[in-house]
Amino acid sequence: MPDQASGETFTIFSLYGAHSHRALVQIEIPPAIAAAGHAVISTHEARALAWNLLSAAESADQDGFVVQFLAGAMEPEKQAQVLRAFRDWRTADRARARSEGREGA
Secondary structure, X not given: OEOOOOOOEOEEEEEEOXXXXXXXXXXXXXXXXXXXXXXXXXXXXHHHHHHHHHHHHHHHHHHHHHHHHHEOOEOHHHHHXXXXXXXXXXXXXXXXXXXXXOOOO
16 A cells, blocks of 8 residues: 555565464565654555455465365475465456456455
8 A cells, every 4th residue: 555655555465374373464564654653545545455454364364274274184385386276266366356346245
């Protein structure tokens, strides 16, 4: 999400901790915003940021489910391949949903 004053962007990633075995969300805060200690954004940008945080949390939970479901059924390397395929499918499915106007449905 861009900060109107600086044009910098927050970056949000979902992940599953291989060592912690926890669903996690990583937020990268632009250096200028981190140094300032705050950002002023429009309500539209605030909603988009919130949506991205919720989406990343959901993705991380889904990734955690896939990994935990596969645990013991296959080697970690194969689990990683299945997780990558699932993430690719999810990305494509979300893109289809956006193009069909059903995002968030």
